[in-house]
Amino acid sequence: MAGHLLSIAALLFSTFLMLVAGGLAGILLPLRAGLEGWTPTTIGWIGTTYALAFTAGCLVVPRLVLRVGHVRVFSVLLTLLSMSLLLHSLVTQPVAWMMFRAIAGFSLAGGYMIVESWLHERVTNETRGMVFSIYMIVSMVGLLVGQYILPFGNPATQTLFIICALIYASALIPTALSNAQSPKPLTQVSLDLKGLYRRSPAAVVGSLIAGIIAGSWNFLAAVYGEEIGLSTLGIATMLASAMIGGAIFQYPLGRASDFVDRRYVMVLAGVIGLVLSSAMVFINPGTGWPVYLMMFLFGSVLYPIYSLNTAHANDSADPSEFVEVSSGLLIVYGIGSMTGPQVAGRLMDSFGPSGFFVTMAICFTAYGAHAFWRIQRRSLSIAADQKTEFQFHSPEKQQTPETLQFNPRSDATAQD
Structure with a gap:
């Protein structure tokens, strides 16, 4: 059992880092927007574009993976996530933030799907429940850690944005260096x-x-x-x-x-x-x-x-x-x-x-x-x-x- 967990440790660590950065971004961006004097309705539009792009990512990313493969798409998505946080710190304007947040929503959906498909491929019938539970715990702990990074910086400066971008970029390293084979194509959603x-x-x-x-x-x-x-x-x-x-x-x-x-x-x-x-x-x-x-x-x-x-x-x-x-x-x-x-x-x-x-x-x-x-x-x-x-x-x-x-x-x- 310990050997099996060791074989997926890199994938779980990538998940942890993505959730740490996601937890920090989720609290940092609304606070910075408030400090800029934007109304809750304006901030709400930023959230709407994120949710729209996240849902679109669930539908589009599987097709991208079919064309160029898991590793390449995962690398691109994490690069986009890092870029989106840096762009937030460089251009402080509501419409621009809507676009940047949409990039993050699309990329996060794809990043989650690729890591989850890798984990799904590596589990057996006997270990699926245990691995899924560990994945849920890692996700929750990552979010909590990310949220508690906020008090160590000032949302009004660029520092926390840069830290968040660095964490997103570092999430690529464990998976890129993993010897786990690329999984089957991602789930295609059919709706009725x-x-x-x-x-x-x-x-x-x-x-x-x-x-x-x-x-x-x-x-x-x-x-x-x-x-x-x-x-x-x-x-x-x-x-x-x-x-x-x-x-x-x-x-x-x-x-x-x-x-x-x-x-x-x-x-x-x-x-x-x-x-x-x-x-x-x-x-x-x-x-x-x-x-x-x-x-x-x-x-x-x-x-x-x-x-x-x-x-x-x-x-x-x-x-x-x-x-x-x-x-x-x-x-x-x-x-x-x-x-x-x-x-x-x-x-x-x-x-x-x-x-x-x-x-x-x-x-x-x-x-x-x-x-x-x-x-x-x-x-x-x-x-x-x-x-x-x-x-x-x-x-x-x-x-x-x-x-x-x-x-x-x-x-x-x-x-x-």
């Missing part, structure tokens, strides 16, 4: 959204709303922290608190959904999200440990809702359709991620920082209400032992179609 909606409307609408929530959080939570007066260390801790809460509460919430109609758990998540969001608007816990505690609790529903959607959709699908169904939901989630920063940005412009959690309250209300409405419209009678097992998704780490192939469930379904 109408069929997916007919099969599981609660999962499709739920994924769209989950994307709006995630897009708002990923691109404007740091701006919210800045506007309520948190320091850079405080903003990093606020984001980390939500991530840790999501990691801890995903399992109990998911396991509960394995034994009851998952839509009831979706309703519960919507209610909890509404209550916590409303508390943030009306109570306004301020700074320090009260806001960290609230973010920890908020993370308990912020991150698990997408996993609930995926599990619910796969309950009514044939085992062999896991990747197809999950890929469709991933694209719907991506569409929501493009919309979220626009909605939250405009409400923050209108209501100040409280507009951020007004957005969250509206979205969680819609999420829970739609699930409740679907319960009234269609009853489900799936026995607990016939359900697909709830799967953990790493908080903040964006999924790709290759993540779905790498997921242990895809191997299990292929053998059914």
Whole structure:
């Protein structure tokens, strides 16, 4: 087992470095944009272009790999990631940042897919679950490390941008020097959204709303922290608190959904999200440990809702359709991620920082209400032992179609 892990150590290290740089960039760019005096709506547009390009990358990069191979494409993508961060530091202008962030979104999607396909190729049936779990842990730790680099620099200067670019560039080294053979071609996504909606409307609408929530959080939570007066260390801790809460509460919430109609758990998540969001608007816990505690609790529903959607959709699908169904939901989630920063940005412009959690309250209300409405419209009678097992998704780490192939469930379904 130790020998097997050693053989994929280079790939995991590349993943770690990409996530460290991604975690730093995800918090650095919104903060710098805020320091430049850009409105939340403008910052939201930067997030929208990133989400659009990330989704496009999931569709386009597999075709590029078919033409020139994994190593060349991976090298180009990491070069583009480094260039995008340096360009952000050289040209401080909103439209330019939208283009630079789009380059990063496209490149990150491709980078994740290539590393994940390599790992997928190297695992066996016996080690897939273990390697996938390690990959999720490495992803989460990388994001946390990246966020906590921020307090060691000043977002108003170029230093952190250069550091981030260097980390992206260094992520190429372990994989480029690895003796791992290039894997099979990347997963090509085929979509049948109408069929997916007919099969599981609660999962499709739920994924769209989950994307709006995630897009708002990923691109404007740091701006919210800045506007309520948190320091850079405080903003990093606020984001980390939500991530840790999501990691801890995903399992109990998911396991509960394995034994009851998952839509009831979706309703519960919507209610909890509404209550916590409303508390943030009306109570306004301020700074320090009260806001960290609230973010920890908020993370308990912020991150698990997408996993609930995926599990619910796969309950009514044939085992062999896991990747197809999950890929469709991933694209719907991506569409929501493009919309979220626009909605939250405009409400923050209108209501100040409280507009951020007004957005969250509206979205969680819609999420829970739609699930409740679907319960009234269609009853489900799936026995607990016939359900697909709830799967953990790493908080903040964006999924790709290759993540779905790498997921242990895809191997299990292929053998059914």
